[in-house]
Amino acid sequence: MEAPVAGGACEGGVSFADALTAGEAEIARVMQICNACRYCEGFCAVFPAMTRRLEFKKADTHYLANLCHNCGSCLYACQYAPPHEFAVNVPQAMAKVRVRTYQDYAWPRAFGRLYERAGLTVAFALSGGLALFMILAIAMNGRLIHEPLAGNFYAIFPHNFLALLFGVVFLFAMLALAIGVVKFWREVSPTKDGNPADIAAAARARMPAVAEAITDVARMRYLGGGHGDGCNEGDDNFTLWRRRFHHFTLCGFLLCFAATCVATLYHYLWNLHAPYAFTSAPVILGSLGGIGLIIGPIGLLWLNLKRDALRADSKQNAMDRGFIMLLLLVSATGFALLLLRDTRFMALWLAIHLGTVMALFLTLPYGKFAHGIFRSAALLKFNVEKRMPNRLGLGGE
Template identity: 40%
Template sequence: MSLDQLDAKPLGPAMAEAHRQLEICNACRYCEGFCSVFPAMMRQKTFAEGDLNHMANLCHNCRGCYYSCQYTPPHEFELNLPAILAEVRQESWESYIRPHALSKAFHEHGFAMALAAAIFIGILFWVASTAGADPSAGFYAHLAHNLMVAIFAPAFLAPLAIIALGLRDYWRDTGGRWPSIADLKSAFGSVAKMKNLSGGHGEGCNFEREDRYTNARRYAHQAVLWGFLLCFLSTSSATLMHYFMNWPAPYGLLTPPKLFGLSGGVLLTLGAIEMIRLKLKADPELSAKRVWRGEFAFTALLGLTALSGLLLYIATGTAAVRPLLAFHLGCVLTLFLMMPYTKMVHGFFRLSALIIEAQKSGGK
């Protein structure tokens, strides 16, 4: 036995079970043409903890491998790769993101935490908007622009810094190196097309229809991804117009902030609703069951944030603007502050895993 093996810490229960199942999969290789997990698995015969974390974050839980496998229960091997990789994936986020206890708390009490935070922060915004009302300030009559910047800038940047520290450790443990343009192109291309939600064959995955393929989950994810990016573009364009063009809000319908914001809000709302519908249909035994409530709560918070923004636009010029603005900003701030501890963090880790996989596979 080598010194490295003597010094290696024993794998935890989830890691050990993932190691067992992946060794069986690696011997069988029936699912060779499936998602990115399988090429990564087939490069080696045994797996360290970093390898297991890497493959778990490559897994998109499409479940095609489970429904194709001959070794699932009641077979004595009892393979359930989607579930065990989901558990390892969740444990990886909880171990890399600090403080660790907040991720576990959210996934156990997500609904209560998200709703309480959104309402509490919304009430604070309501009080601030009432106390500082200035009818001559246009859109910012309800809440001063400088106050919004002072609140939201650190609330957005601080969680990103926490995620960046976690990604640094993940990158080191999984053998990542400085990415090339080709690595980034491969990873971002995969994300843009949701390639791994097609099960590797383009027909879709089996998330909600067992042995029948469907692209419904792939399209829902694309709606959420592009909706979120469009909303971000809306905020970014409004910031540029405010500071560099001396053009403060409100903006007309045919301006970039409104065009990006409305289209993004619609996509994000519809995508979140569809993801909730699919999750309610999916077999919970093929996921990390302990975090089901937290994942559901995060998707609901995402959809509620987008929906409240759309309602705010519809209510323009009415008395409903002030309470809707307070609630919307409460949802947005809650989403930002909880970003490292909700499933939103999976986007950062999955993109990192795809970049690292592009490096290890030579871009294939």
Template identity: 40%
Template sequence: MRSDEIATEARRVLDICDACGYCNGFCDLFEAARRRPALSDGDLAHLANLCHACRNCLYACQYAPPHVFQVNVPRTLARLRQRTYAEYVWPKGLAFLLDHGRLSTLIVTLAATALMIGLVLTSLPPETLFDRHLGTGAFYRILPWETMAWIGAIPLGWSALAIGIGLRRYWRATRPGSARVTSRAFVRALRDVVLLRNLQGGGPGCNDLDDRPSHARRRLHQTLAAGVLLSLAATLVATLYHHALGWEAPYPALSAPVALGTLGGVCMTVGAIGLLWLKRRGDQTPTAPESRRADAAILGLLLWVALTGLALLIWRETGAMGILLAIHLGGVLALFILLPYSKLVHAGYRFISLLIEAMEQASGRKA
């Protein structure tokens, strides 16, 4: 569907929901829509990202298919949400990466991995690359610390810039003129992110697989997010060890970086596999094909990064360490490159929408 057709369908569906009001208690979406009778393009973008796709509204809706009204809020807003990522992306010329998420993720991951493998193969003789490297600084005998740092810093810096510009554009398009950002609203939005309150379906949970309520998807999302944060914490602690204390990797199995990284990798693996399983086994009616492809692509990449990281930990004292390090760094490099051009960018848009909702509820005024 074209962008204008998606927007027209979203307005039609939300107008019916506004007139009905049956699903208002499931999440923040429907009350927020009621405060926006005109439904501008910015309003639609905000509502699409406020929707967490819990699906309860579809199974509760008397106008859902096969009714002639064909109301399917989760699918309609999933399509609209996917379009907002492409609309606010920077630079615009890279929007095609979002439109072809599965293919672009595969190509970027293969290219980044090939680059890293090629780098170690051309910089080290085979007998050095496949030798056992033990003790302090073992990783840096494969790739110097400075090389690793630049490989991470350049794409991460670019991605941070691109995400920042995209979020600024989104904020300008969706921010209500009458509400103010307050510390209370910010804390509430942050709490909603951590607890994933809008994935609770009003309390009993969401329809993850079918019309039965469940908290599985919410818990798996939290597990995956915790894994990413733990892995980030492991990297930060390792950086502190390296620069402040002069301790070089690899670190002992019971050290803080290894413990945090191991737990993070396990959480990422469990979360990614669980979410992929739910997406494969669940009812496809509430989902949009383009959204499913984008979800599967980034979950697959996160799973790959987690598994290669755990493999590197397990076999770091063997001759496979060098090539495993290159493969893992290739996955991390791909992840950094794709941050603004994959489903991962939804975290920023959703936080802004939750912040706007908290602002409006705190102000008690209409947008």
């Protein structure tokens, strides 16, 4: 973690916990310059949120960092951007603090630190290690290469064993994410200071704010850039491909989750057990989801590799690419398992696929997936806050 700018007993009675790190102090600096300029006020949610503040405390920097979608519009529009002596670079300043929030709010925190330092290595090592464990478990029973089993996965691993194993992994990932985002929300909550009028206004705003935040997330509104023409990736040209690849990835993930839910209903409600036909709902949903989780991550990886270094935090590359590669591995091994399920190698591919899926879920709370959860919370705060009285009277929505 970056060293605080001020020590424990800071001037003015500021506590050690309130002291800004170098990254947080940089957000405070550039936001004060932007607050005086206001050229980018209509670009995204960051700037209207900025106008409601005269100073930027630790919680404000965490909130604004997660509200930023790194579209790049403000960087290329800014007259004070590098090489100007003010060196205003909002996307990069936000990116450096945003990744810190994933680790600072992570639970258990040590896992977040490990994934931050070596995300790509952890992703491959964990998926490979878990796959090897599953392979050895199968080999000990002498069934690694076997006679065709008509796609019956449960002849290799009993259904109850798989349900228990992945149920525990999934619940751990959801618990870790929930603990992290609750800690984040408590810090940045619009009613954190307990002003009675603000609490009442926030209560009235809650339901419409939730509806608008869900709409913003589903549409990926702020990946449209400041003018709706898209993000700036390798240069100052606009492109909507980042939004499209995000949609492929999100829809692919949701379709795969839907396939699992439908298969669960088949098994427990209608007593229909796997393997399912290629024309069945679980297979169709899973296949469509797998296609989305190939197109989306490949596109995001391509954009990540060509992104302007001015917009990026190079320290995040390993974490970002680790998550993308895990998504690709899950999709590729899933399709391989589907195509080879009636062959003698089904058990081998089942072990490889199960290992990559477990690795993906175990790392969800600590890597790039977390940005969707924290960004959604920041959008909810923004949509609540803009419906509350602006006590500064300085503009914004």
